[in-house]
Amino acid sequence: MPGFPAWPLAGDSVMLAGMAPFPVFLLLFLLVPLAEIYFLIVVGGWIGALPTVLLVVATAIAGAALARYQGFATLQRLQATLARGEAPALEVLEGVLLLIGALLLLTPGFFTDLAGFICLLPPTRRWLALRGLKRMIVPPSDPGSGPSGPGPASGPRTLEGEFRRDDD
Numbered sequence: 001m002p003g004f005p006a007w008p009l010a011g012d013s014v015m016l017a018g019m020a021p022f023p024v025f026l027l028l029f030l031l032v033p034l035a036e037i038y039f040l041i042v043v044g045g046w047i048g049a050l051p052t053v054l055l056v057v058a059t060a061i062a063g064a065a066l067a068r069y070q071g072f073a074t075l076q077r078l079q080a081t082l083a084r085g086e087a088p089a090l091e092v093l094e095g096v097l098l099l100i101g102a103l104l105l106l107t108p109g110f111f112t113d114l115a116g117f118i119c120l121l122p123p124t125r126r127w128l129a130l131r132g133l134k135r136m137i138v139p140p141s142d143p144g145s146g147p148s149g150p151g152p153a154s155g156p157r158t159l160e161g162e163f164r165r166d167d168d
Helices: 021-047 049-083 089-106 110-120 122-136
Strands: none
Touching (some): 021 049, 049 089, 089 122
């Protein structure tokens, strides 16, 4: 199609980087529900309609309970990080992933449930959060290349000079 870049391979680390967000969301909003409906019909054919509905409801209930438990644990870690005087970047990202996971689990379907549980499980959530932090953090510049000129980039900096008070 004209205007669309080539689809990235599964091993590519940059996913849809050159693609505009609107076509990506349009594809997601069209393809995900179609895949969910198809898979619900297939599973319903294997185990029956009522067990399929009960399975979807059970995953939503289990996901809500897990999201609540993990949310409180993440909130406690966030408070402890703030009490130590550190920036709670990892905990904030984990909180966002918890919210996304809970919303995905409330959406009926098996693919969204799988994605939601991936966001809720602590090892995968932490891995996703760390990966997100690595993409967002800007590495510090060279110590000698800043606007302060050569010398150490950290620590207190003393400026010598004289001052005079104008209101005297």
